[in-house]
Amino acid sequence: MASGTWKTIQERWRHHGLPMLGIALVATLIAWACDRAHLLKDTEHLAYDKALVEFTGGRAASGQVVVVAIDQSTIDAISQDTQLQINFGNWPYTRTLWARIAQELKAAGARAVLFDAVMDEQSSDKSADLGFAQALRETGLPFYVGMASSGSAKPLVRADFQAPVPLSTPEAAPHPEPPGDTFPEEFEDAPAPAPPVLTPEARARALAFPVSRTDGEALPSLQGTSRDPRYPVPPTPALIGAMSGFGLVDTEADGDGSMRRTKFAYTDGINTYVTLPVRMMADLLGAKEVTLSGRTLHLGEHTWHVDDDGGAALDYGGPLDTRFPQVTLFAVLNDWIRRSQGKSVDLDAALFQGKVVIIGGTSVGLNDIKATPFSSTQPGLVKQATVVDTLLSGTFITRAPAGVDLGLTFFVALVSAVLLMTARWTPLEVAWPPVLILGLFVLTGVLLKTSHTHVLMAMPALAGVGASVAALAFNHLVANRETQFIRQAFNRFMEPKRVEQMIRSRQLPRLDGENKEITAFFSDIRGFSTFSERFKEDPRQLVRILNTYLTTVSGALLREGGCLDKYIGDAVVCLFGAPMAQEDHAVRACRGALAAKAAVEVLRVDFRRQGFPDVYTRIGVNSAVNFVGNFGSDQLFSYTAIGDGMNLAARLEGANKAYGSVIMIGPRTYELAREHIEVRELDRVRVAGKTEAVTVYELLALKGQLDASTRHTVARYHEALGLYREARFAEAAAVLEAEAARSPEDGPTGKLLERCREYLESPPAKFDGVANLEK
Structure with a gap:
């Protein structure tokens, strides 16, 4: 059994153990009362006869x-x-x-x-x-x-079996x-x-x-x-x-x-x-x-x-x-x-x-x-x-002791309540009552055959079915409460139609937490501290500008099915693949990142026209197994994710500065979405605290949407990157200089050229072609 499933079972037992016990007890008492009132006699006779035959x-x-x-x-x-x-x-x-x-x-x-x-x-x-x-x-x-x-016969005298036989007879004459x-x-x-x-x-x-x-x-x-x-x-x-x-x-x-x-x-x-x-x-x-x-x-x-x-x-x-x-x-x-x-x-x-x-x-x-x-x-x-x-x-054939019948009745009711309130699986809810009755019939028949013991069937069956109905009603009540909670909790972070889709498909998140693969999105405005300094005397204007920006980015992400995790000042954190499971979470995150970039470009033009500061945005996207669920204290908690995958996504966002890129994605994201996106391999990097190097990519466009000029730039970059990894810095610089002259606005080309020139002037003592990403 998967650890996540076992945790769910434990959680439901912990929260609903007393209701399970109460339902079983009430169902048992009702069934026992019906049996004592002889309301089940005909049913029991039918079941007994069938099992006996x-x-x-x-x-x-x-x-x-x-x-x-x-x-x-x-x-x-x-x-x-x-x-x-x-x-x-x-x-x-x-x-x-x-x-x-x-x-x-x-x-x-x-x-x-x-x-x-x-x-x-x-x-x-x-x-x-x-x-x-x-x-x-x-x-x-x-x-x-x-x-x-x-009733019309006369009573006999009391028979005394110790006394001599008092039979006085004229002996019957022999009959010829x-x-x-x-x-x-x-x-x-x-x-x-x-x-x-x-x-x-x-x-x-x-x-x-x-x-x-x-x-x-x-x-x-x-x-x-x-x-x-x-x-x-x-x-x-x-x-x-x-x-x-x-x-x-x-x-x-x-x-x-x-x-x-x-x-x-x-x-x-x-x-x-x-x-x-x-x-x-x-x-x-x-x-x-x-x-x-x-x-x-x-x-x-x-x-x-x-x-x-x-x-x-x-x-x-x-x-x-x-x-x-x-x-x-x-x-x-x-x-x-x-x-x-x-x-x-x-x-x-x-x-x-x-x-x-x-x-x-x-x-x-x-x-x-x-x-x-x-x-x-x-x-x-x-x-x-x-x-x-x-x-x-x-x-x-003898009847089982009353304690055995009552114990079996309670056991059946308890199993029914625990099973249905734990599993909450519609096919099981439909199949359990007939399976329960069939199981009791087989049990009754086997005991009649092997031990000549008649264990009641109608009373346990009534208790089991009653407990099942009560468990379904409880599940319905809990589901309604959970649905309402999910709706209230996620309507602020996801598109309402996505929330309703999640509820209809019963893909309700496990709020107690679970390990699952998701794609995390991090974005940040370049130079936000300087940005905010301009509005020190007018903070309300800063709030209006920031709200407009956050709404623009969030809208692009929500349309791709993302779940807004949090805002950290100007930074936006969004999750794909949680709380609603999405097999294409990496593709959605990439589409969302490209849509956010496009929306921000339009917003930058508008802000320049109004004289507002630039909102140039860098984005980091990474896919990994993270632990997602509700985290926080008794005073405040929220649905979020934690793990190395989230940390890498945040660092990829910051690493754009070192590479002159806008959207940087991790290796797992590239692996999952490669058939749907156009990328540039930027470098192999080593994250602080890790020894293993990973390949990072710049997300450029959706598949088939990359223009010829950019495709040429990417090809020259890859050529130079190969030379760079072989420590052939002069040759790599020559390729990059030619491309920089043709496309001076390409950030990664300029950044790699700077490194090549730096290494030509000061050759590294030990070069492995891997860059270190600091915190």
Whole structure:
């Protein structure tokens, strides 16, 4: 980074550091307040969903969970088969069907079954319920069914998990089983056994599950956001005791209806209950209790990171049809029929082996279609399958701590303010907000993918955009103030149209100073002390004459884009290339010097006519890198330049006297403007305090405007100068004498002739062809 740029950055930080900090802080507080007021919830949901899909989607299918789908093809196949219609009826099918499915899944080697539905209505055929219960007992297949909560349900008694099981039952009489190749309709007339009689304690023990929080926080309430209490709806009594367990399957959707999160345990104020996947996994992992400790969920020896509220976001990894192997319910039923008939099954023998089976509806007609980040029409069972898969071998998505979100928000706001208030670059001001939002989106997605952490995006984005807008407003205010200052500061020293051009092009000078190459102009009136002596008794007349002279010279310079630096008595100091950058500053300075010379010649004629003293003017022009900026004290400061280049320009002006020239320019000026000017090489000189010699030139005219007579004089001068540098003073003098006779008014010819004659009379002890310019 260039030192000048770094100085600008430091200067802006020093002057505007507190506003930057204040803008970031205010933007952060506003964004935080909006988030707390839930004004950003919908935006955050959209951003989260997009990041989840883009960065976590496309995961391979699960190898631990298989979905048995109650799809439209199953419903159609059963409704179109008379025998199946007689046995199982229409949806919702008799529980005899689920007995057959349980038998087939057990035979196929399923590890456990989660049925994403409720069975809280007693069948009109009580024997079907009892037969289903008997089938579950005989197969020993872990089978778990959902339960819903309702405001109309009655509260259960408090479950005492330490007491003996108070289940008093007349044991259900064995339900006769059909031979392997027959259907249950042959047994419809069999006497139905009596259902079990459950005590209130037994019902509570069957539905509730021990849950504790060791951090002192309360469990989520079944009441949710409603004021009416809700309690679990018990399943049909025939299934309690036969089922392995029951869990809540209430829809856990956000306000927009999308399922993004789940909680693992609830309370109704009397008992604690767990969700259906947790209930099943507790048994599979040998856990007798669910424990929530801070941000950790414990099931036996297994732990998962969760949020402070006891919930977590679901890492779907993709839509249902790509994440979990699926098979239709009819295919499983067909395999049971084939197996009971002694035939080979159609499904792959390894499909269910050691897998957890999720049974649920996928048909639109079953009214279990929900929205997830991956699709607005996903079967509700995708949530249960995802939770089970994560509990088996995955990680939930958890929210970053509030301090992290707030810290990121402040950081984004601060970076936005500092960047825009420091750079003040229009393309960056336009591009930064979308780049900021894209960057936050990528950050959110990467963290979701790599660490399963959800960092808020909407709140930092709002703070960043807000800080950006405030920074732009501040920049606009500062720019207006700087523009006004520039206009006031430079209108006296530059043509107003040049000042406005500088402002429009945003070439505002760095008032704190910078190193840059410029061309300096110095002019002075010959014999001004004598000049002023004539007006000792009339100083006002001197002022009028001097003002006329300075206005004439300044006007010529301003028309070429020069910036008047200062007046030192009769002397004029002008800068080209600052404060407004000018690539052709050397050419402009040369044109300005020639224009000033011409204007002064006209003025001299006028002054002679009025009887005023002569204003013969000498000019020095030099190009070099100087330090330009505001200099001075607390009481007075001005825009000027300092450096060796300025000193040389001043000395070149004075050196005209020694060479009889009017405009002397330095070597760098000649190098930059040589294609546009006519010059005479005057000499090689050494400035006081310097050892290196430089070549100086007399500026004569613009390119192509030198008359033939002057061109001849310049050629003879160069010829004599070559002889002079070889110390051939007599030969040089002869050339110069001839030219002096022809052009007696040419000052440099006469001055060089004087030196040659002087050296002929008193030869120098050591001659190197270089003249010394004293102060």
